[in-house]
Amino acid sequence: MARMTFASHPFLLGFDQLDRLVERTAKSGNDGYPPYNIEQMDENAYRITLAVAGFSEDDLAITIEDSQLVIRGRQAEDAADRVFLHRGIAARQFQKSFVLADGMEVRNASLENGLLHVDLTRCLPETVVQTVKITRA
Known part of the structure; x- marks a missing residue:
């Protein structure tokens, strides 16, 4: 079937x-890592916020691939001389994907206090009315 x-x-x-x-x-x-929020800022503006504590701008990459917003994070390897007695802060690499509708554009990305903000806007197309002529077959 x-x-x-x-x-x-x-x-x-x-x-x-x-x-x-x-x-x-x-x-x-x-998966659930890193945690994120999606906010509607106004009728045609949105913000995706990811909690990326410990990641710097150089550790993060934002791309748009085939109508998908892809956010990747990969931290540099820790120095071998560091000895952790407890390691509770996640530092693993990640990839988050968000499908974008036609007309959605990334306007800005900023990193502030361990939060990565990606601002999106929807550009509305002009309304087009077409008349289709009917012909005899």
Whole structure:
């Protein structure tokens, strides 16, 4: 039996790519590290905040790949002469992915007090009305 998805509805033409994005996001394997918040700043502005204590700007990378915002963190290796009696501050590498809708743009990224803020805005396209001429076949 074929798997039914929302994009298979007869009135949703051309939404196959969106269906694949939803499936890819579900399989992305994002765990809970590092913790993050997503805030709506106003009608067309959003902020993603990740708790990245111990990471510097050089340890973090932000890219947009195929309609996905990808945030990666990797700290430099600790000096071999350090001996931890307890190590409770996570310092492992991570990758977080967020699927972006068409028109979403990253405006700014800043690191403040162990929090990485990524600001996004939605650029609304102009409304276009087209008239399609009907011809005889």
